[in-house]
Amino acid sequence: EAGVAQSPRYKIIEKRQSVAFWCNPISGHATLYWYQQILGQGPKLLIQFQNNGVVDDSQLPKDRFSAERLKGVDSTLKIQPAKLEDSAVYLCASRKERGRYEQYFGPGTRLTVT
Amino acid sequence: GENVEQHPSTLSVQEGDSAVIKCTYSDSASNYFPWYKQELGKRPQLIIDIRSNVGEKKDQRIAVTLNKTAKHFSLHITETQPEDSAVYFCAAARSTSYDKVIFGPGTSLSVIP
16 A cells, blocks of 8 residues: 655745645545644644545644645645745645544655745 | 643663653543654654553553543553654544544654663
């Protein structure tokens, strides 16, 4: 079974620029998460999708962050414009079905904003 | 809002000794408590989990205990090995319409050969 795929793995941008991350979950996994992990901290949930619908985006800074999951499969997370404090690893995770809690994480995208 | 605290933030043990990491949670409706291990530069991976209807669970050298009354749970690693060195995250989740998971800040464990 292929794991969660993410791209790019690394990205360096200047503040006020835009950036987009892509995630392909494990096939058949209905739930998809985007987390922000700042160095030395635990993953912080940004947004959670159930199929192609958003079920939790309470911690997503909606003035600059957006995410979509077209057709309930792949997902993209966008930051526009980026700030210095957005420097972090952005992790995508997926889960097979509600009630089965194990999340499978992708390798993450390390974003550096200069 | 919901919160998970974790202690200690760093832990060093001699190889062969035991390591204990403790977490507390604020949401009394939480009923699932996973532990993730994250090696340097790698993704978090689930190592063990426990549900609220169980007080203890063991898997070889790893065990987790849960005290729902006190709202705390712990990870125990016995006979530690250098490859146990990593950051460990506890988390708490509740079965709601969207099964939200809250992660603790992590414990950096170093096992000294």
